[in-house]
Amino acid sequence: MLEREEYVEQAYFFRALSERVVQNMPTQDLLASLREEVLSTTKLPLAIDFLAGELRLQGVLGPAMARLEHYFTPFQAFVVASSEDERKRFDFRIALEILHREAAYRAVGASPRGVFLFEFEALCRNRLGYDHGLEAVARDPIFDADWREWLATVRRQIGIVDFSELLYVRSQYYWQNKVRHGLDAAEPEKPILFDEKEGKIALAHRRKDPLWLFAALQRHLGYPIVPHAKPPDEDSRLLLPTLLKRVDRLETRLKLLDEEQKGGIDLTKFYGPPPEASDTP
Numbered sequence: 001m002l003e004r005e006e007y008v009e010q011a012y013f014f015r016a017l018s019e020r021v022v023q024n025m026p027t028q029d030l031l032a033s034l035r036e037e038v039l040s041t042t043k044l045p046l047a048i049d050f051l052a053g054e055l056r057l058q059g060v061l062g063p064a065m066a067r068l069e070h071y072f073t074p075f076q077a078f079v080v081a082s083s084e085d086e087r088k089r090f091d092f093r094i095a096l097e098i099l100h101r102e103a104a105y106r107a108v109g110a111s112p113r114g115v116f117l118f119e120f121e122a123l124c125r126n127r128l129g130y131d132h133g134l135e136a137v138a139r140d141p142i143f144d145a146d147w148r149e150w151l152a153t154v155r156r157q158i159g160i161v162d163f164s165e166l167l168y169v170r171s172q173y174y175w176q177n178k179v180r181h182g183l184d185a186a187e188p189e190k191p192i193l194f195d196e197k198e199g200k201i202a203l204a205h206r207r208k209d210p211l212w213l214f215a216a217l218q219r220h221l222g223y224p225i226v227p228h229a230k231p232p233d234e235d236s237r238l239l240l241p242t243l244l245k246r247v248d249r250l251e252t253r254l255k256l257l258d259e260e261q262k263g264g265i266d267l268t269k270f271y272g273p274p275p276e277a278s279d280t281p
Contacts, residue, residue, distance in 0.1 A: 011103035018096035078136035097227040105224045121214045121226045146191040173199025
């Protein structure tokens with residue numbers, strides 16, 4: 001785990017990079033500018049230097065962040081690498097916003113429960129894949145051996161067992177219900193990972209959309225909200241037909257130029273039908 005000031009500077013770095021990416025400036029120039037802005041007393045300037053060097057050599061940031069596992073978490077590297085994978089269609093700006101909010105949450109004192117729920121919702125909402133995603137989550141130093149064991153169980157059973165059920169059976173509320181009904185008076189077989197409130201919310205959302213569960217946890221317990229892509233606005237929808245018409249016109253012009261190079265344009269196909277003969281003398 002890093003010091004608080006490291007997470008504060010990481011949050012600023014990811015937020016500023018997300019805001020400036022839309023300016024169509026080279027990422028190398030953005031990294032050089034941000035390096036001068038962050039605190040020199042932290043390790044982030046050294047990490048930015050390494051990222052900039054690897055970006056010039058490889059053209060991507062994900063593998064470079066993975067090599068800095070002592071500074072960036074495996075989940076951070078996984079999110080950036082997913083945004084650089086063309087097959088996943090995951091926006092780089094959304095990835096940076098996810099990292100910004102997670103770093104800001106860690107700066108104010110994150111709990112393992114909150115970090116897991118935030119990262120798991122990011123995997124679920126953006127369809128980043130549970131297998132490699134949960135593997136990266138489990139390697140986060142904030143999770144101890146009990147958490148890593150449960151994350152391995154979630155990785156095997158997700159999609160087979162309802163996620164709300166997986167969360168509920170490892171909560172304090174589940175154990176209290178068993179004791180209340182006299183089903184078990186001994187110690188819990190598995191370590192309790194979630195509090196009573198998480199257990200209640202999970203029980204209320206069994207067999208429901210997991211996104212509703214995440215929204216309820218954010219409303220009642222103040223967990224950070226995962227950013228997601230916004231739907232296109234009305235202006236972009238109105239602009240699409242105009243762009244399609246312009247593309248059709250360009251295709252027509254290209255066909256005419258091609259015919260002209262091959263020997264001339266056949267103008268007969270542009271002629272209208274001949275006028276019909278009039279019946280009046």
